[in-house]
Amino acid sequence: MVRVISTFLFSALIAGCDGSGGSGGGQEIESNRTIPEAPAVEVVNFSSGTVTFQWTHPNPSSIQNYQVYSAAEAITDKDNYSVFAESELDLDAQSPYAFNGQKLEPVYHVYVSAVGEDAESVLSNSVIALPRYEITEDNQWVRDRVNDLEWQRCFYGMKFDSGQNECIGEAERFTFSDAKTAVSEIGARLPSADEMVTLLLCESAGTAYLPSNHDPVSTEATNCLEATPAGVDGSSLSFIGVYPLVFKGIPSDSHAWTDSRCDDGFADSAEDLFIIWDGDTTAHCAHQGERFLLYLRAVRDIGI
Secondary structure, three states: OOEEEEEEEEOOOOOOOOOOOOOOOOOEEEEEEEEOOOOEEEEEEEEOOEEEEEEEOOOHHHOOEEEEEEEOOOOOOHHHHHHOOOOEEEEEEOOOEEEOOOOOOOOEEEEEEEEOOOOEOOOOOOEEEOOOEEEOOOOOEEEEOOOOEEEEOOOOOEEEEOOOOEEEEOOOOEOHHHHHHHHHHOOOEOOOHHHHHOOOEEEEOOEEEOOOOOOOOOOOOOOOOOOOOOOOOOOOEEEEEOOOOOOOOOOOOOOEEEEEEOOOOOOOOOOOEEEEEOOOOOEEEEEOOOOOOEEOOOEEEOOO
16 A cells, blocks of 8 residues: 655746736646555574564565665654764665674664655664674574673573574573582673673663663662663663574573672672572672572673
C-alpha cells in the first residue's frame, strides 16, 4: 500500500510587459505525488563487529533504490540527518547490507528508506549496531575492543550453537568460592561490578548507550540514570538489556557473582560482602560465605 498526497499549484498573475497591469487567469493544477512505504528491516547476522541486516518491501517493483541512514543517536529528522552524531548516508544500498560503523565506541542506530519515482519513504524501524563487539572464532567468547575484555558469550555451563544461533544447555549455579575455582580452570576470572556495568545497554530520549564509565562499587543499586553520560537527557531513561545479537540465553533470574567488595559505608563489615549483579540495572551486597547459588559469566583480559 502507498500513501498518496495531493498538492496544488497555482498560476501567478503576471503583469503585461507594457506596464498596463494586464493579468492572466489563474489555473489550479493537481499533481499526485506517490510516497512509498518504508521497508521492514530485520537483523540476520553479527560477526567481527559487523551487523548484517536485510529488508523487504510490499511493492518492490515501484522502488528505484534504497538508502541507509546511520548515526550514533536516534535520527528524528531524516531531512537533516547530518546534524546527528557520527551520521552517514548510503544513497544506493542493497539488501542484505553489512554495517560496521565509523568508530568502535558509539552505539549506532541504522535505518533504511525506499525511494520511488518521485518521493522517498519515511525511515524504517531502527537496527542497533555495536561495532565494539567481535565474536571469537570458536563462537564462545565475545571481545569488547573498547575495554580490552573477552566475555563468555553464554552463562557458564552453556555453549553457543552456531546452527541454532543460541546458547544451549543449562546454566550452572555456584557458591562464591566455587565460582572463583570454575573461572580459574578455564583461564578466566570473575568480573568486577564495574566491568559488569559495561554490558548494560541503556536508552534515553531515543539514544542508546553503554555506561562504560560508571563505577557502581560504592552504591547499593546501579542503574541507567547513575550511568548517564554527559550530554544525555536523564528524564526518559529505560533499560534495554545486554546486546541480544551477541549475548544469548539469558535466564530471567540472572543473578551473577562479581569480584567487587562493597565499600565500608555500605555495611558494618564490608570485608566479606560482595556485589551481586541482579541481571538488570540493579545490584546488591551479599556475604560470600552464605550459600548463595548464582550464575557466572566469566571474563578474561586481552591485549589488542
